[in-house]
Amino acid sequence: MERKTLSVTGMSCNGCEQNVENALRSLDGVSRVEADHQDDTVDIVADDSVSNDDLTAAIEGAGYDVAA
Numbered sequence: 001m002e003r004k005t006l007s008v009t010g011m012s013c014n015g016c017e018q019n020v021e022n023a024l025r026s027l028d029g030v031s032r033v034e035a036d037h038q039d040d041t042v043d044i045v046a047d048d049s050v051s052n053d054d055l056t057a058a059i060e061g062a063g064y065d066v067a068a
Helices: 014-025 052-061
Strands: 002-009 030-036 041-046
Touching: 002 052, 014 030, 014 041, 014 052, 041 052
Parallel strands: none
Antiparallel strands: 002 041, 030 041
16 A cells, blocks of 8 residues: 555635545545645555556546646
């Protein structure tokens, strides 16, 4: 398992956190997700088969942006 932290822009409330968390949990290989709209971050624990591109696509698909 690997822990990653991504910067996510566009989250402004707890509902936004839930949207991002649900999008990431839908990916196979993701075991834990915790988004924080106040820090604009999401912490992810996933196996090595989950790429940063997969994570970014899920977040963007939920309507948020990943900062470079």
